Amino acid sequence: MKESTGTGATAEPAIRVEGIKVRQPSTGRTLLSEVSFEVAAGESVAIVGESGSGKSLTVRAMLGLLPQGLEATGQVRIAGERVDDDPRARRRQRGGVVSLLMQDPFTLLNPLRRAGRQIADGLPKGADAAVEVPRLLAEVGLPANVAGRYPFQLSGGMRQRIGLAAALAGGPRVLVADEPTTALDATTQREVLSLIRRVQRERDMAFVLITHDLRLAFSTCDRVMVMYAGRVMETGSAAAVRHEQFHPYTRALLAAEPPADRRLAVIPSVPGAVPAHDAAAGRCGFADRCSLAVPECRTGVPEPRPVRVSGNVREGRLSACLRAAELPAPPAPEPGVVSRPPVAAEPVLEVRDLRRWFAGSPHPALAGVSLTVAPGEVVGVVGESGSGKTTLARCVAGLERPDGGAILLGGADCSDYGRMGRAAVRQARRISQMIFQDPYSTLNPARTVGATLREALWADGRPAGPDDLARLLESVGLARDMAGMRPAGLSGGERQRVAIARAVAGEPRLLICDEPVSALDVSVQAQVLGLLAELRERLSMAMLFITHDLAVVRQIADRLYVLESGTCVETGLADRVLDAPEHPYTRTLLASVPDGSGDWLD
């Protein structure tokens, strides 16, 4: 794509991938097809998509690291060498020419070996580890003495930096990173990405970033490639795609990511979910969810083609949409109501000076937190990992016993469930319910959706007949015939809906939400947030909304509490806190939200 400067002739790109197709021979399924792209030396490209888009498979096929049972065809040239049919060339390149940075900083390092030795593993033969390891550590911004530490002595961000240093040890010309910061806190994410970008530019490496976050891709990379259902939908330079999208899916993806700087009336979400590649064979994969689809979209697979607007080719832009040139301007999202001040009534939840100190931990998880939730009010609790926000939620739910302080639910003392009588416990459980983060373990895998929800209705003292069950399912936007299914057959979003149905079966006055959307894809996240907002209106239910994501909390919370290391550093109406933060920590958190601009990492 990018022509190298100075030489005059077109230099060989660092990566050239042509017509990659991944199949699973044992089932005859095709998982992705016709994926082609190039990355020039020194260029960074982000491959963006939701789960099921094929973004990780594309890169794994490129690197020859497909899981067993999958087979790839197509041409791959890395650093001028054709490698798709030459396993020996691949082995030669790995760790030298090509390097990979993994997603999870907590498992990428061997827990039994010191950091320095793990970096030294990647050094080329003959290199002096005593010289090279401190140099690499300095490059990733760590002091030399970190080399002697074990992974458990390092934070997540430091581990990811060690991972980067190890990936750089062989002097790669191509660096591939698979969601390198998804497991990190927002502030750490920004630091690590900024580091990766700096190193990439200094070393003039080709860089491929896999991410689900379009804004993050815009800020980190020169170009982006949006994938969906195993095909390329749109490519272009980050600035250009950010400015103008030529594929409805890119627009939908961008629109579904809630903004941190304003509240929307409704987060535009696309109904449905990403189809399997084969389910969209012979037509545009997005056609079924696309409001602009015409019959031709379903009669053939649109190839990514240069975008031509009123006769002029847009430089470097490809779109797989038949109507790329004639897409109407997207409607501006409607601004939502500003956050509402709490009603003057007895609070449904009152927490006074709550304290919890886990045995063996150097810091208290909660060092005296007080908060109130008025009836019908949505109170957001934000903070990074270790801030105590989840401990707070679990104490309120009675899953964790606080060391000190008081929790009042509907005026009744619920600080210690062990000392409460049966009737008091039942009363407390009917007032508050909870939904959890992980959609995969929140439902009992051995029981059907119907059995789970019937039990919830029964436990909350509601009638649990077939009609009641159907009504409950419909109230969370699920079809009644889903009752017979087991969680394994449901998508993440559907599971979270069932979990929400279970929690609201008895119409609780307070719903505790512990990161309810952070494990979901953006388009599904928008759907679930919409559902929560709707339920809150209909049941006039209060919420204690725990999250690390300021953009999400902006869309739903009336008031905010910002937690840092177990203490509340700032509180107020959500709009006030996010528009005019008073505490430096709140400001740091706000600055860590990707805004999509190219200078976000500077």
Next chain:
Amino acid sequence: MRGRFPAVARRRPQVAVAGALAVLLAVAVAAVLSPWLVPGATDQDLVLGITGPVPGHPLGTDDLGRDVLELLVAGARTAVPGALCVAAGSMLIGNLIGLPAGYFGGWADALAMRWADLMFSLPALLVAIVVAGVLGGGYGLAVAVLVVLFAPTDTRVVRGAVLEQRHRPYVEAALLKNLSAWRIMTRQIWPNIASVTLANGFLNFAYALVSLASLSFLGLGVPAGSPDWGRTLADNRAQLLVNPWAVVAPGLAIILTAAALNIVGDWLHERVDRRGRAR
């Protein structure tokens, strides 16, 4: 890229499972129908005495002139029910102790685990031998002793599986619905660990089969002369050179049944487990 990652279907060979199921079916049929299939299994033919395979006696006879094949078929009736009782009994005890131990933790757990430690420190077969020796032996006693000795393994397996489930959000959600501990243990947790206990039951069955055969071999299980795989093996070991089949055949029956049980147990575990897992 072709050939770099050959598509390997990582599955248990279907032939092995089919073979194992066939072996188990044959053993089950022999155990149930042996009085009708081989009514004269213990009839002696002292004139014939011991011999290798001859027409009419495909596996030869033992030193009392009894047909080895018939003894083998009749022996299933003694060997299998006892092992079944051991597996089922220890599974029941294991669940009854292991579920609350894992669920409640604390002193209930400590008590159960110290009991298990104590039981583990005793050599199972030796205890069985001593008890059988002191109380005079007998098949029922051998089975009862083995149940008690096997139960700690089941308890630990169940407890471990419960601990893994205990802090899953679905259990916490059930707690928040104010469901009783009993209901959570039986309706929420147990269905998720059933496959583990079942697989362990199959292993125990195989192990009990061998243990009971060993006890019979040592003369502490069934009375001498009864048709039982371990007993037949023991009785004929002196005649190994005259009719090796009288020793090899019951030995093979024990090994084959135990191996078949393991294969089927694993296979069932995988099948049941796959049901609940995300694809």
